[in-house]
Amino acid sequence: MFPNESPPPHGRHPDQGQVYQQTPRPFVQEDTLKNAEIQIERKFFTISLRENPRGRFLRIIEDTGGKRNTIIVPTTGLTDFSRILNEMVKAAEALPAPADARGKTAEEDADSIGNR
Numbered sequence: 528m529f530p531n532e533s534p535p536p537h538g539r540h541p542d543q544g545q546v547y548q549q550t551p552r553p554f555v556q557e558d559t560l561k562n563a564e565i566q567i568e569r570k571f572f573t574i575s576l577r578e579n580p581r582g583r584f585l586r587i588i589e590d591t592g593g594k595r596n597t598i599i600v601p602t603t604g605l606t607d608f609s610r611i612l613n614e615m616v617k618a619a620e621a622l623p624a625p626a627d628a629r630g631k632t633a634e635e636d637a638d639s640i641g642n643r
Contacts, residue, residue, distance in 0.1 A: 584599050586599050587600070
């Protein structure tokens with residue numbers, strides 16, 4: 528602390544991180560209406576259509592080596608979500624194949640080795 532600085536009223540310097548105590552969320556009953564699982568490379572996805580007292584939603588869980596990420600999309604947004612996802616799939620299919628570290632695309636590499 529500089530000589531002309533007064534201590535903060537709560538006793539901590541602003542640069543010191545604050546500690547937050549989260550109160551546990553109350554349990555909310557959820558019903559699974561439909562469930563699907565898929566593995567893509569090292570990632571495992573669980574996609575569930577669920578319902579609770581607040582409404583229906585799609586829950587997408589990505590599990591990679593014990594690390595989990597979740598997104599939730601309310602069913603009111605599923606049509607837009609699906610439309611944008613389909614646009615991304617079309618865009619990915621329209622782009623040229625990515626080059627590997629040697630600068631060759633997968634197609635060029637397969638042709639040079641005899642069409643693996």
